[in-house]
Amino acid sequence: MPDIVYRPRGRVPGTVAGAHRGRDAGGLGTFRDQVPFLRMPDARRIDVRATLRDPFEGTYVRRFESRTSIEVWALVDLSASMRFSGEADRMELVSALCGCLAASATRIGDAFGLMGCDATVREDVLLPASRRRSIAAEVASRLAGAACTVDRADGMEEAARRLVGRPKIVFLISDFRWPDAAIANTFSSLARHDLVPVVVADAAEEEGLPEWGLMELDDLEGAGRRVVFMRPSLRRRWIAREAERASTLRRIATAYGRPPFRLSGRFDPDAVSRHLLAS
Structure with missing residues (x-):
């Protein structure tokens, strides 16, 4: 019998890894956006291209969307x-x-x-x-x-x-x-x-x-x-x-x-x- 395919309405809160789009953002998962370094001070995720493009010489890091269970x-x-x-x-x-x-x-x-x-x-x-x-x-x-x-x-x-x-x-x-x-x-x-x-x-x-x-x-x-x-x-x-x-x-x-x-x-x-x- 085939599976029933479902997805939650909106992002899911929680920290347990799973298959659905999570509400939290961090250093792992699917690329979400770029934010200033001060909002997420993780030097491992620095986006060099976005940092070089900023005319105000700000530093940017990549933020990723977590995958969560429900x-x-x-x-x-x-x-x-x-x-x-x-x-x-x-x-x-x-x-x-x-x-x-x-x-x-x-x-x-x-x-x-x-x-x-x-x-x-x-x-x-x-x-x-x-x-x-x-x-x-x-x-x-x-x-x-x-x-x-x-x-x-x-x-x-x-x-x-x-x-x-x-x-x-x-x-x-x-x-x-x-x-x-x-x-x-x-x-x-x-x-x-x-x-x-x-x-x-x-x-x-x-x-x-x-x-x-x-x-x-x-x-x-x-x-x-x-x-x-x-x-x-x-x-x-x-x-x-x-x-x-x-x-x-x-x-x-x-x-x-x-x-x-x-x-x-x-x-x-x-x-x-x-x-x-x-x-």
């Missing part, structure tokens, strides 16, 4: 609606995405961490950020065994509070069937990080609706089963409501980070890479 985190919604299976099994898609992210991050020297949340942060689906190559297999194993039975995802806000320290890349993975206020609060809590919302969706929720007929709907979050007589007017309202929900999520997401990525049908690492490099 932590990549996946915050996964484990509420009951995430066990929906239509065109594809949602948790299988999530497991494939997180496993590929973990492998891609550790391969270039970044650390990867995982938190699963329902009403609280699930300790059984918690992996601290690590650069171990084997973490990709652990991520897939934890998610494969995770039960999605609780009807809330309040633990997302608690997970956001745990991500302290330097800014990180955070993949927030959910179907986002939450109240708008909960979505806004969670995104606001993660605003200091490079936030990547991933919407786990299924074409069966829209395209699978018939024009006419009886449908038995099962609310996975505890409201029970209900038989509905589907008709064109109800189908139009259903689709319009889904479009409105997607538009609201996109508006909130772009206010705090990147636009959402829709994960539906099958996992395509190249599609994820294109989204991350374009946003």
Whole structure:
């Protein structure tokens, strides 16, 4: 499987060597600019040509841009609606995405961490950020065994509070069937990080609706089963409501980070890479 290619938005703070453009400048790395000797008194980096060109006889040194690592985190919604299976099994898609992210991050020297949340942060689906190559297999194993039975995802806000320290890349993975206020609060809590919302969706929720007929709907979050007589007017309202929900999520997401990525049908690492490099 190909790697997921990503890059942080802006320069990354920190001193651990890695693959991304660092915020700090020094004597090693990629050439950045030339500065007066007094700003960076390193005689080993004196730029003879720039010094000779200065009419005021100043001395200049070359400054280089450091390459730094970053932590990549996946915050996964484990509420009951995430066990929906239509065109594809949602948790299988999530497991494939997180496993590929973990492998891609550790391969270039970044650390990867995982938190699963329902009403609280699930300790059984918690992996601290690590650069171990084997973490990709652990991520897939934890998610494969995770039960999605609780009807809330309040633990997302608690997970956001745990991500302290330097800014990180955070993949927030959910179907986002939450109240708008909960979505806004969670995104606001993660605003200091490079936030990547991933919407786990299924074409069966829209395209699978018939024009006419009886449908038995099962609310996975505890409201029970209900038989509905589907008709064109109800189908139009259903689709319009889904479009409105997607538009609201996109508006909130772009206010705090990147636009959402829709994960539906099958996992395509190249599609994820294109989204991350374009946003």
